[in-house]
Amino acid sequence: MFYGAAIALFACFALALIRAFAGPSVFDRVLALNMIGTKTILLIAVLGFATDRYDFIDIALVYAVLNLIGTVALLRFLTADKEAS
Template identity: 80%
Template sequence: MFAAVAVALFVTFALALIRAISGPTVFDRVLSLNVIGTKTILLIAVLGFATDRYDFIDIALVYAVLNLIGTIAVLRYLVGDKERS
């Protein structure tokens, strides 16, 4: 069961990576990178459950906070850059 979930996550990784490369706007690329970060969080959680190491959930939560802060920082930089011009 965990292997099927991992394969599905890697398929969504590939689709999000394609979107990040071919996104028509910068915001599409940022959104796809946020999706990749979210899928990474899910992969860490699934790996933790598959190996019976539940401390991986704490790592996934820390990564979720870092992903959120990073996405907000990039978007504030991009939007702030457009407001200055």
């Protein structure tokens, strides 16, 4: 069951990559990158449960914080660039 969930997450990765490359605006691309980060967190957690390595949850939590900080920083950079124009 866990490996089926991992395969479904890889399908979501593919859809997010399509949105990241074909997104009409920069904010669509940022949202797609955030979605890829979220799916990565879920994939780490699922693989941790599948292999009975529960310390992967700690790694997923650290990655979640980094994903949040990176997304907020990127959006602030992009909106500050638009306000300066």
